[in-house]
Amino acid sequence: MLIENIKKHQKNLRACRKCKAMIPPVITCLPVASKIILIGQAPGEREGDLGRPFAWTAGKTLFKWFASIGLDEEVVRHQVYIAAVCRCFPGKNPKGGDRVPSRVEIQNCKTWLQEEFELLEPELVILVGKLAIEQFLEVDRLVDVVGKTFRKDVDGRLVDIVPLPHPSGASTWHVMLPGKDLLHQALSIIERHPAWQALL
Numbered sequence: 001m002l003i004e005n006i007k008k009h010q011k012n013l014r015a016c017r018k019c020k021a022m023i024p025p026v027i028t029c030l031p032v033a034s035k036i037i038l039i040g041q042a043p044g045e046r047e048g049d050l051g052r053p054f055a056w057t058a059g060k061t062l063f064k065w066f067a068s069i070g071l072d073e074e075v076v077r078h079q080v081y082i083a084a085v086c087r088c089f090p091g092k093n094p095k096g097g098d099r100v101p102s103r104v105e106i107q108n109c110k111t112w113l114q115e116e117f118e119l120l121e122p123e124l125v126i127l128v129g130k131l132a133i134e135q136f137l138e139v140d141r142l143v144d145v146v147g148k149t150f151r152k153d154v155d156g157r158l159v160d161i162v163p164l165p166h167p168s169g170a171s172t173w174h175v176m177l178p179g180k181d182l183l184h185q186a187l188s189i190i191e192r193h194p195a196w197q198a199l200l
């Protein structure tokens, strides 16, 4: 029943065209009844063709991180619900990189995430990158939050929140100190979490 409800939710989500500046298709993950939700920023330009989140270079790094704590890419894709702050490609920023979604677009897409929280009742929320982190925690600098767990009430439900840096090749934060050590600490926290342990 839960899987059927998740499939129905994703079908409605894929039909969403609320944000006129966003470039479809809407990218959804596998319909997974997971106690872990991972929230990224927004799909890049390759995800539309490939039809799944984190399908290109950032994903390669992200899944390498998870393999280092026991779960390879296909297991993660089949066991962890992969969401995002926005589910459509925002387009390119003329100054370089991808356009950061607007406040209105983030608000529009939040309703889909709220439905997913209601359906899945997650225990562990993994936030990937500053835009995702900012939606749940007050943060100026990644060094203040990566490597820590935050127990927080999200829509009336207590969840453990673990922030990660963005695995984009454009960022060197996670390969230099102190980011490298903090990333290692954050992955250790995820590895020890009961919801992750249940998947090993």
Ligand code: SF4
Binding pocket: 013, 016, 017, 018, 019, 022, 026, 086, 087, 088, 105, 108, 109, 110
């Ligand atoms: S970004 Fe989200 S709310 Fe906006 S059109 Fe895409 S799915 Fe809909």
